[in-house]
Amino acid sequence: MTRRNYAGQTGSERVAARRTALLEAALELVGESGWDGLTIEAMCRQAGLNKRYFYEAFGNLDAAMAALIDEVARGVLDASLDAMPASGSPADMTTASVRAFVTYLTDDRRRARVLLEAPPPGGAAAERRTAATRQGVALTAARGRTVFQATDVAGFELAASMVVGGTSQAVLDWLDGRVGGTREELIDGLVAMWLAIGDRMR
Amino acid sequence: MTRRNYAGQTGSERVAARRTALLEAALELVGESGWDGLTIEAMCRQAGLNKRYFYEAFGNLDAAMAALIDEVARGVLDASLDAMPASGSPADMTTASVRAFVTYLTDDRRRARVLLEAPPPGGAAAERRTAATRQGVALTAARGRTVFQATDVAGFELAASMVVGGTSQAVLDWLDGRVGGTREELIDGLVAMWLAIGDRMR
DNA sequence: GTCATCTTGCACGGTACCGTACCAGATGCC
DNA sequence: GGCATCTGGTACGGTACCGTGCAAGATGAC
Numbered sequence: 001m002t003r004r005n006y007a008g009q010t011g012s013e014r015v016a017a018r019r020t021a022l023l024e025a026a027l028e029l030v031g032e033s034g035w036d037g038l039t040i041e042a043m044c045r046q047a048g049l050n051k052r053y054f055y056e057a058f059g060n061l062d063a064a065m066a067a068l069i070d071e072v073a074r075g076v077l078d079a080s081l082d083a084m085p086a087s088g089s090p091a092d093m094t095t096a097s098v099r100a101f102v103t104y105l106t107d108d109r110r111r112a113r114v115l116l117e118a119p120p121p122g123g124a125a126a127e128r129r130t131a132a133t134r135q136g137v138a139l140t141a142a143r144g145r146t147v148f149q150a151t152d153v154a155g156f157e158l159a160a161s162m163v164v165g166g167t168s169q170a171v172l173d174w175l176d177g178r179v180g181g182t183r184e185e186l187i188d189g190l191v192a193m194w195l196a197i198g199d200r201m202r
Numbered sequence: 203m204t205r206r207n208y209a210g211q212t213g214s215e216r217v218a219a220r221r222t223a224l225l226e227a228a229l230e231l232v233g234e235s236g237w238d239g240l241t242i243e244a245m246c247r248q249a250g251l252n253k254r255y256f257y258e259a260f261g262n263l264d265a266a267m268a269a270l271i272d273e274v275a276r277g278v279l280d281a282s283l284d285a286m287p288a289s290g291s292p293a294d295m296t297t298a299s300v301r302a303f304v305t306y307l308t309d310d311r312r313r314a315r316v317l318l319e320a321p322p323p324g325g326a327a328a329e330r331r332t333a334a335t336r337q338g339v340a341l342t343a344a345r346g347r348t349v350f351q352a353t354d355v356a357g358f359e360l361a362a363s364m365v366v367g368g369t370s371q372a373v374l375d376w377l378d379g380r381v382g383g384t385r386e387e388l389i390d391g392l393v394a395m396w397l398a399i400g401d402r403m404r
Numbered sequence: 405g406t407c408a409t410c411t412t413g414c415a416c417g418g419t420a421c422c423g424t425a426c427c428a429g430a431t432g433c434c
Numbered sequence: 435g436g437c438a439t440c441t442g443g444t445a446c447g448g449t450a451c452c453g454t455g456c457a458a459g460a461t462g463a464c
């Protein structure tokens with residue numbers, strides 16, 4: 001149980017590296033074959049690690065899936081928030097955050113699959129995904145209210161739910177080729193719709 | 203293997219009734235506890251039928267889930283299409299079909315859960331659900347192009363993906379209380395956004 | 405070099421559900 | 435009423451994966 005260096009790393013460094021490798025393996029497997037291809041054994045094989053190290057990092061498969069979703073959700077939220085300028089026109093601010101959202105999820109399409117395709121229902125992974133969506137909706141509503149100087153506060157809850165769900169669906173459809181055009185055209189179209197809704201609900 | 207009457211019904215009547223009872227049981231179970239609560243044995247228990255009658259109606263659980271999704275998807279598509287007048291203003295036609303969509307899914311919230319919550323990934327059920335969504339998007343795009351007399355044809359693909367995904371998310375959030383207001387206010391808000399997008403993308 | 409610790413591969417029983425088979429009672433036909 | 439068919443309950447092996455344990459080689463501390 002005590003720890004010592006191994007392969008030039010401390011014990012906790014190795015533990016962290018294994019956890020990262022397992023999450024990367026899960027990202028790869030889900031990105032390749034979706035959530036149903038994911039088992040504990042497959043994750044360990046992909047990561048080149050023994051099964052017992054899985055249980056060192058996670059309690060069970062559901063917890064690992066939840067952790068993967070949390071990681072990607074935090075990434076896309078951070079990207080969207082960081083990209084948004086402190087002030088500016090509604091068009092500028094909307095463009096910045098929509099572009100960051102779309103770019104983050106499509107630069108590595110495995111991320112889109114993790115976040116936008118539904119994990120097995122009923123477990124912690126599904127719960128974390130809905131929580132992340134809820135958080136995105138809440139943030140969008142709050143930002144929208146200030147950017148558009150909303151008077152219809154309640155309407156912006158609904159608008160936020162609509163644009164978040166709609167944008168997710170559109171990104172999925174674009175990735176699968178069901179919506180045509182370049183990525184910039186996708187972003188421009190989404191921004192136009194966000195602005196149309198923002199103006200209408202003001 | 204031959205058939206005869208039983209309990210006042212012909213053989214094929216009983217077979218059809220059992221299939222209906224199984225689908226109703228699945229609707230109830232999914233509506234109550236989500237997809238993960240659904241097993242073959244639970245369906246038979248709920249329906250008061252022997253397990254062998256499950257295999258009379260469906261090849262496996264995945265096929266039964268797919269059939270349930272197909273049924274609800276057909277219902278909501280028919281409701282939306284039937285409600286739409288042959289001609290009228292964009293506002294009238296949009297209101298009619300959005301109201302029908304929302305009403306169908308919220309009159310019996312079990313339907314919303316079946317159609318809007320994701321089934322286990324990777325099987326026929328998930329495939330049928332994405333196919334139904336795709337069909338809804340295609341229909342919405344086609345109708346939108348004529349109703350709004352679109353010039354930007356490609357843009358309406360994207361708009362349809364957005365409004366279908368967004369409306370689904372909004373209905374889910376409204377059912378779960380995360381979006382406030384009455385059902386009429388929900389419908390009015392959704393229609394306003396559909397119209398805003400339709401006008402902008404024209 | 406020796407020994408403790410780290411790592412990996414493998415093996416094994418447990419579990420939850422599937423899919424099928426069998427049995428005893430109920431119902432309808434003649 | 436006798437008998438074939440229909441029905442529901444129960445039992446049983448199969449399967450896929452989980453979760454844990456064990457043994458054998460790799461690496462580092464002393």
